[in-house]
Every structure is written in C-alpha cells, then in structure tokens.
Amino acid sequence: MSVDAATVRRIARLARIAVTDDEVPHLQGELNAMLAFVEQLSEVDVDGVEPMTSVTPMEMKKRADVVNDGEIADDIVRNAPATDDHFFLVPKVVE
Amino acid sequence: MTRLTSLTLAEARDGLANKSFTSLELTDAHLGAIEAARALNAFVMETPDQARAMARAVDARIAKGEGGPLAGIPLGIKDLFATKDVRTTACSKILGNFVPPYESTITSQLWRDGAVMLGKLNNDEFAMGSSNETSCFGPVVNPWRREGSNTTLVPGGSSGGSASAVAALLCMGATATDTGGSIRQPAAFTGTVGMKPTYGRCSRWGIVAFASSLDQAGPIARTVRDSAILMRSMAGHDPKDTTSVDRVVPDYEAAIGKSVKGMKIGIPNEYRLDGMPQEIEKLWSEGAAWLKAAGAELVDISLPHTKYALPAYYIVAPAEASSNLARYDGVRYGLRVPGRSIGEQYENTRAEGFGPEVRRRVMIGTYVLSAGYYDAYYLRAQKVRTLIKRDFEECFARGVNAILTPATPSAAFGIGEKGADPVEMYLNDIFTVTVNMAGLPGIAVPAGKDTQGLPLGLQLIGRPFDEETLFSLGEVIEQAAGRFTPARWW
Numbered sequence: 001m002s003v004d005a006a007t008v009r010r011i012a013r014l015a016r017i018a019v020t021d022d023e024v025p026h027l028q029g030e031l032n033a034m035l036a037f038v039e040q041l042s043e044v045d046v047d048g049v050e051p052m053t054s055v056t057p058m059e060m061k062k063r064a065d066v067v068n069d070g071e072i073a074d075d076i077v078r079n080a081p082a083t084d085d086h087f088f089l090v091p092k093v094v095e
Numbered sequence: 096m097t098r099l100t101s102l103t104l105a106e107a108r109d110g111l112a113n114k115s116f117t118s119l120e121l122t123d124a125h126l127g128a129i130e131a132a133r134a135l136n137a138f139v140m141e142t143p144d145q146a147r148a149m150a151r152a153v154d155a156r157i158a159k160g161e162g163g164p165l166a167g168i169p170l171g172i173k174d175l176f177a178t179k180d181v182r183t184t185a186c187s188k189i190l191g192n193f194v195p196p197y198e199s200t201i202t203s204q205l206w207r208d209g210a211v212m213l214g215k216l217n218n219d220e221f222a223m224g225s226s227n228e229t230s231c232f233g234p235v236v237n238p239w240r241r242e243g244s245n246t247t248l249v250p251g252g253s254s255g256g257s258a259s260a261v262a263a264l265l266c267m268g269a270t271a272t273d274t275g276g277s278i279r280q281p282a283a284f285t286g287t288v289g290m291k292p293t294y295g296r297c298s299r300w301g302i303v304a305f306a307s308s309l310d311q312a313g314p315i316a317r318t319v320r321d322s323a324i325l326m327r328s329m330a331g332h333d334p335k336d337t338t339s340v341d342r343v344v345p346d347y348e349a350a351i352g353k354s355v356k357g358m359k360i361g362i363p364n365e366y367r368l369d370g371m372p373q374e375i376e377k378l379w380s381e382g383a384a385w386l387k388a389a390g391a392e393l394v395d396i397s398l399p400h401t402k403y404a405l406p407a408y409y410i411v412a413p414a415e416a417s418s419n420l421a422r423y424d425g426v427r428y429g430l431r432v433p434g435r436s437i438g439e440q441y442e443n444t445r446a447e448g449f450g451p452e453v454r455r456r457v458m459i460g461t462y463v464l465s466a467g468y469y470d471a472y473y474l475r476a477q478k479v480r481t482l483i484k485r486d487f488e489e490c491f492a493r494g495v496n497a498i499l500t501p502a503t504p505s506a507a508f509g510i511g512e513k514g515a516d517p518v519e520m521y522l523n524d525i526f527t528v529t530v531n532m533a534g535l536p537g538i539a540v541p542a543g544k545d546t547q548g549l550p551l552g553l554q555l556i557g558r559p560f561d562e563e564t565l566f567s568l569g570e571v572i573e574q575a576a577g578r579f580t581p582a583r584w585w
Contacts, residue, residue, distance in 0.1 A: 001471070
C-alpha cells in the first residue's frame with residue numbers, strides 16, 4: 001500500500017501537525033518508504049494467532065480507589081505557557 | 096584527577112568505603128572531566144552545584160557509616176528521566192524548558208542508594224534514533240575514532256550521551272533506556288556494557304514515554320560488574336507503574352564470576368545476515384568459543400520470525416508513539432506556537448516542536464492506527480509479535496539458557512553518513528529489536544575491535560527475569576576480551 005498527497009495531508013491533520021504544501025512530496029516519499037519496508041509482514045501466516053496484548057504475563061494490578069495525592073495546583077501549572085489563577089489559558093474555543 | 100575517573104564503579108565504591116578519597120573529590124574529578132570534554136556534546140545540562148551538594152551530603156552519611164550501595168558514586172542521567180527541579184527535555188524542542196516538579200522512580204532509587212547526579216545526558220529526540228543525530232541539542236560525538244583518522248563518529252543511539260560519557264570517563268555509569276536497541280547499540284559502538292532488563296523489571300514512571308510496551312530502562316557502565324551493581328538499584332516494583340513486576344530484586348553482583356559450566360547457549364541461524372562484515376562473523380565465533388571454553392555448551396537454534404521483527408517494530412513503536420506524544424499540545428507545558436484557533440495552535444506547536452524523525456514516526460503511527468488500516472497494519476504486527484516471542488519461548492523450553500548474537504551489524508559510522516534513507520538507519524537495530532518485541536533481557540558486552548580499531552560488541556539474550564545468567568556469561572566474555580578504552584583526543 002502507498003499513500004498519495006491527499007492522504008499525507010489527512011494524516012498530518014489527524015496527527016495535528018501543520019504541514020506546508022512544499023513539505024508534502026518529501027513526506028509522501030518518506031512515508032511510502034516506511035510502508036514499503038513493513039510490507040513484508042503481509043507474507044507471514046498469522047491465521048489463528050492471537051495479537052500480543054502484554055509482553056510479560058501479569059495480572060492487572062488494582063489499587064484502592066482513594067485520594068492519595070493532590071493540593072499541588074502550583075506544581076501542575078508551573079510549566080504551562082499561559083495560566084491564570086491555576087487555570088490553563090487557551091484561545092477561545094466556544095463563541 | 097585522571098586516576099579517579101579511570102576507576103571502575105566497583106573500585107570507586109571500595110575506595111570510598113575505605114576512605115582513600117571522598118565523594119566530593121571523586122565528583123570534582125568527574126566535573127573537571129566533563130568540562131574538558133564539551134566537544135563530545137554528551138551532556139545537555141551540567142549540574143555541578145547540585146553534584147557537589149549531593150557529594151557533601153553523602154560524604155557525611157559515609158562518615159557515619161550510613162552510605163548506601165551506591166554511596167558517593169557520580170552518575171549521568173539520560174535526559175529522558177524526569178529530575179525534580181532540573182530541566183528535562185527528552186532533547187526535544189517541544190518540551191522547551193520543562194522543569195519537572197517530581198523525580199522519576201529510577202533516579203529516586205539511585206539517590207536513595209547514595210549516587211550523585213553530574214548532569215543530564217544527550218539522546219535522540221524522544222529516544223527516536225540510532226545515532227544521536229536527532230537531538231535538538233545536536234549530535235553526540237563518539238570518543239572513539241578510526242585509527243589514523245579524525246572523522247567524527249556517532250556513539251549510536253538513542254542513549255548516545257550515556258554511552259559517550261561512560262566511554263570517555265566522564266561519569267562512572269549512566270542511566271539509559273531501550274525501546275529497540277537504544278542501550279545495547281550505543282554500548283556496542285563505544286566499547287561499554289549496556290543492559291536492557293526484562294520488560295517490567297524497572298519502573299517506567301517519570302521516564303518520558305516513547306513506546307510503552309517496548310520501553311525499558313537500564314544502565315550503561317564500563318564493566319559487567321558495574322552494570323550489575325547499578326541494576327540492583329534501578330530494578331524493583333513500583334506501584335506507580337502497573338507494568339512493573341512485583342518480584343524480589345536479586346543481588347545481581349553475586350552472579351559475577353559464577354560458573355557457566357553446562358549452560359546451553361543458543362546460536363541462532365537467522366542472525367547470520369547476507370553481506371555481514373567478516374569481522375562481525377569472526378567476533379561472534381570467538382565469543383562462542385570463549386563461552387565453550389568456560390564450560391558452556393553451544394547449540395544451533397532457529398528463530399524463524401527474526402526478519403519480521405524490525406518491520407513489525409516500525410508499526411508498533413510509531414503507533415504507540417503517536418498516542419503517547421499526543422500530550423504535547425502547547426497547553427500544559429513546553430513550547431506553544433500561537434494560532435487563530437486552538438486547533439491551529441496545536442498544529443503550529445507540533446510542527447515547530449517536533450524534529451523530522453519524530454514527525455515521521457508520529458505520522459506513520461497515526462496512519463497505521465487510522466480507521467480502515469488498523470487491522471492490516473497494527474493488528475497484524477501485534478500477531479507477528481506473538482510469533483516472534485513464541486520463537487524464543489520454544490528455544491528456552493528446549494533448555495537453552497541464553498542466546499549469543501552480534502550486537503550490531505557494523506561498528507560506529509560517521510556523523511552524517513547515514514540518514515538520507517530512514518530505513519537504512521533502522522537496520523542498525525536488526526539484532527536488538529527482537530528482544531524488545533519479546534520483552535526479554537539483553538546485554539551488550541564489548542568483545543573486540545574491527546580492522547579500523549573501533550570497538551564491536553556481542554549480545555546475550557536471556558530468559559525473562561534471568562538477568563543474572565546474562566551477567567555471569569557477560570563476565571566470561573569481558574574476561575576473555577579485556578576492556579576497551581578510547582585514546583583521549585578531546
């Protein structure tokens with residue numbers, strides 16, 4: 001399988017990465033090289049094979065459903081580019 | 096000063112214990128070495144004040160007889176590990192000047208045991224790379240050079256800063272992480288020892304995530320014993336990482352020097368690649384001969400799905416990366432590039448913040464997870480992964496204790512020599528990536544040099560949670576091959 005220029009733009013949009021028109025042909029070439037490389041997997045017989053979900057067999061651990069952390073709002077917003085009174089600021093989303 | 100930096104971690108530990116020198120003296124010697132080696136670009140942040148403060152505090156503890164297993168040992172920390180109040184970037188522009196308000200579990204265990212932090216080490220951006228050329232801080236230089244040449248070589252990646260710093264005697268050991276070979280390949284390129292533990296052996300909490308089902312942290316050190324010492328402090332159960340395993344941490348150092356007599360060592364036929372350099376072939380047979388001489392039994396084995404590990408990896412790892420890296424949106428931390436809407440702000444921030452390799456992998460990962468392609472790519476790759484793991488399980492069930500392979504298909508290459516074709520760069524990990532796909536432990540041990548005088552490594556692959564056998568076997572190789580130290584030119 002290979003991707004065309006429209007698909008490259010669609011993937012970029014899904015990945016939320018701005019891509020300029022000039023970059024599309026180059027990206028298309030790179031993505032197609034990777035897809036050509038992984039194409040060899042289609043020759044493997046995977047009938048009846050379970051997909052891997054956990055590489056080490058282990059039981060999913062559960063923890064008590066209790067509050068064990070908190071009151072650290074200063075820490076949480078400390079690295080944010082724009083904040084106001086423990087809120088993250090973003091461009092207007094709702095008119 | 097030179098004397099102190101050329102000690103092994105084990106020797107320094109003894110010297111500190113019998114008060115031949117203090118941690119402050121040892122730390123100062125390393126800080127001096129780091130300052131003199133800036134040409135290698137191994138450190139992206141030096142923390143001399145913090146290092147000296149930690150050293151003084153640990154000297155006081157040692158004086159009271161309260162030093163831990165790593166008391167006073169100066170280490171370097173890969174910039175993928177969150178360090179409280181010390182900038183952590185994963186060597187990506189998108190994290191900007193992120194200063195974590197918390198400490199990763201692994202580094203907190205190192206400080207608990209008395210280690211001293213010298214600074215943060217360079218790596219490929221988000222650990223995506225095999226040459227340390229994708230870092231936003233620029234490439235790391237390998238302290239090794241080809242004989243009679245001053246071409247600058249890559250140290251491998253993604254833990255290139257860790258490997259370069261350990262090889263150049265800038266720190267006594269370093270933390271590293273390995274998703275497809277990022278501990279073992281740079282160790283092989285620099286003549287150092289790199290251990291990737293079993294998936295779940297070390298906590299991933301506080302390590303910047305790349306591909307969560309493959310990522311595992313481990314040490315890079317100058318000897319097998321040193322890496323065993325570091326492993327004991329790094330391993331252990333962590334309630335904050337649900338994939339970390341609740342198993343007793345053994346005294347790995349006790350495995351050093353243990354007899355390997357009667358152990359069955361598998362030699363996998365599929366690792367004999369067409370066009371593999373003759374010197375790699377030779378190194379591999381030499382390694383096998385050393386293990387045999389030590390009493391191990393060599394058996395030919397087959398791992399039939401080996402050739403599919405790398406293509407399956409380049410579906411699974413980018414898919415997980417595209418999901419993990421969705422968090423970099425310019426809202427809560429890191430870089431923000433404004434846009435007219437929040438959507439445009441996301442897109443501008445991510446376009447500016449991610450380098451070309453990261454962007455490529457996020458995009459391929461997005462594609463293989465997108466509607467209509469999930470089954471053909473991602474699901475198929477996860478089934479192939481089951482088959483890769485089954486290959487190993489069948490060998491271990493037949494009594495094989497460990498598997499011996501080359502660590503890399505070549506020695507270190509020049510900066511800028513590879514990379515025009517991304518797939519060519521990916522082939523560096525052809526011998527290491529199978530281990531991550533199967534969640535197994537693997538160690539790279541220096542075993543010889545190529546015709547140009549560059550170090551080459553062998554890899555040993557073990558049964559799940561049997562790192563001890565790898566340390567015992569690795570020690571046999573190290574004893575036979577000797578140690579490898581680059582001539583100082585920087």
